[in-house]
Amino acid sequence: MTTTGPARDTALHADADRPSRREQILQAAAQLFAERGSRAVGVDDVGAAVGVTGPAIYRHFAGKDAMLAEMLLRISERLLAGGRERVAAAGADPAAQLRALIAFQVEFALGNPALITVHDRDLGSLAEADAAQVRRLQRRYVEVWVAVLARLHPAADAAACRVRAHAVFGLINSTPHSAGQLDRAATATLLTGMAEAAARAW
Amino acid sequence: MTTTGPARDTALHADADRPSRREQILQAAAQLFAERGSRAVGVDDVGAAVGVTGPAIYRHFAGKDAMLAEMLLRISERLLAGGRERVAAAGADPAAQLRALIAFQVEFALGNPALITVHDRDLGSLAEADAAQVRRLQRRYVEVWVAVLARLHPAADAAACRVRAHAVFGLINSTPHSAGQLDRAATATLLTGMAEAAARAW
């Protein structure tokens, strides 16, 4: 039923053409976790999705938790790194930086709907140490946005900028909910426009 | 640790002052489900939260699934009914109707953060029959928004309006992520402004 071929998220595997078994597992797990929630997905399900039995997973990961942890850590790191890159590449103008951040987030959300879903749904299923690490990365990513928003409007306090950043995330990350309504390009321009309007409304 | 007193969501119990045991359970369950996810919360946990052992739950609900189902159904019904009311009360002007819908959603999200969280996180944990019913209600609520957005901009097609509606939901429902940053009133005006700007950006 689920189209596994072209609908794959792009952010997990570095080797896109011949991904290692390990990457295949992470990929399949992300898809399944997004659809049903990590707790509802069995190790056997993940195995079956890559044509292997459940226990084979343990040749590649310490356990189910370790899979989820690595998944969420990678996403968070990728967002933070990507966000910083884009800001740095956008020059000194805060308005341009904001546009770059929005473009990046839209791109990521449209390219990796499963990861976006898992990212904020299954954080609570992580062991406290991993969860803390993920939250730390998330916080730093938020602060990248807050810094840009604060420079854009020097009068606003940081708390308001944080609320604003989360609101823009929510707006952009709504894509999994409206999947299949429009083609990717149209959705991208629509969300970009809305996000910029929302971020700018003071 | 969790402040159970004043932080209660308001939309679940009709009898606010002396809620029946049944309502207490639903209330506590919503809180716990929001914090940890329905699957991570045991029947014993829910019982303990209202000062009762786990199996006592079965005097009031057919099972854990039934609890979650009733919770999600009530939320969906309340949103749909509330949305329709507000639109009807806002007169014929689509701009006024949109403002009314936004105010309603902001109000609901700020008043019921736990319900908002459970609403889209745990839908997948429902039996298919219940899930279908909830999705039906959600869809009808979305269509209330789509109708208003479509009247506001007759040139736009329904699919784009749907994407737009989901984006505004995502924006407003981000409140659980930015809890504690600002006081409720400030958050409300901020989100309302952003939502209106986003919905209007064409």
Place this chain on the structure above:
DNA sequence: CCTGGAGGTTAACCATCGTTCACAGGAGTG
């Protein structure tokens, strides 16, 4: 009184599922 239902309790049952174990095949490598 005493009867019956509502609401609780503890103990037990049982399915699910993550994890481990013992073993097997294959691909290099000496």
Place this chain on the structure above:
DNA sequence: CACTCCTGTGAACGATGGTTAACCTCCAGG
């Protein structure tokens, strides 16, 4: 050929947790 990782399998183990059973108490109403 032998030796050894690497990756996989099927079976078994153990914990967790939803659910049921048996029993108990309280209290309203005849």
